[in-house]
Amino acid sequence: MNADTITVEFAREEHSCHAERICDLIYKSALQRGTGIARRSPEYISAKITGGKAVVAMEGDKLVGFSYIECWGHGDFVATSGLIVDPDYRHLGLAGRIKQKTFELARLRFPYAKLFSITTSLPVMKLNSRMGYKPVTFSELTDDEEFWQGCKGCINYDILQRNGRRMCLCTGMLFDPKQPLPENTAATPYIMMFRNKLSKIFRIKK
Numbered sequence: 001m002n003a004d005t006i007t008v009e010f011a012r013e014e015h016s017c018h019a020e021r022i023c024d025l026i027y028k029s030a031l032q033r034g035t036g037i038a039r040r041s042p043e044y045i046s047a048k049i050t051g052g053k054a055v056v057a058m059e060g061d062k063l064v065g066f067s068y069i070e071c072w073g074h075g076d077f078v079a080t081s082g083l084i085v086d087p088d089y090r091h092l093g094l095a096g097r098i099k100q101k102t103f104e105l106a107r108l109r110f111p112y113a114k115l116f117s118i119t120t121s122l123p124v125m126k127l128n129s130r131m132g133y134k135p136v137t138f139s140e141l142t143d144d145e146e147f148w149q150g151c152k153g154c155i156n157y158d159i160l161q162r163n164g165r166r167m168c169l170c171t172g173m174l175f176d177p178k179q180p181l182p183e184n185t186a187a188t189p190y191i192m193m194f195r196n197k198l199s200k201i202f203r204i205k206k
Contacts, residue, residue, distance in 0.1 A: 003092040011054035018063040019046040077142040118170040133173040
């Protein structure tokens with residue numbers, strides 16, 4: 001298997017035929033990792049594709065990776081979500097390529113918006129950190145009620161609710177185009193993950 005045969009591109013309308021497969025890949029990945037993830041319907045994913053808010057990785061006619069963006073708070077915030085790579089195509093650097101392309105899409109479509117991500121995945125934290133995201137509290141993210149309602153499909157939603165939407169098992173990360181890029185190192189994601197776990201041990205309500 002050769003990464004050179006795989007293209008990572010902005011999704012086009014014809015890619016909407018892969019919406020059901022994308023939902024299946026996202027769900028199976030969450031089960032495999034044993035972490036929470038908000039469920040998305042094929043209709044939801046299809047709307048992101050046809051609306052020009054998604055990125056796909058393709059090997060010929062086969063979809064092997066995906067991610068999308070969503071605008072919140074009247075355009076003040078943009079979330080990057082749903083990053084997935086087909087298990088048979090992992091360890092080829094695809095996640096980084098998809099993340100970079102999704103970041104590029106968000107910056108093109110919403111150049112003045114703050115970009116944010118909430119994730120339990122250390123690899124995603126590493127990718128975010130390389131692009132200039134920094135860890136933040138949930139209070140620094142969008143207060144758009146519709147975004148947080150989208151977390152209802154996550155198995156950890158009760159934790160988010162019990163803590164007054166201040167924290168959950170996810171780590172919040174933010175890229176602010178107005179701020180200078182932080183001097184991140186290779187250790188930054190690990191430090192961030194360790195601090196996040198400590199915080200949750202002492203603050204998450206039982």
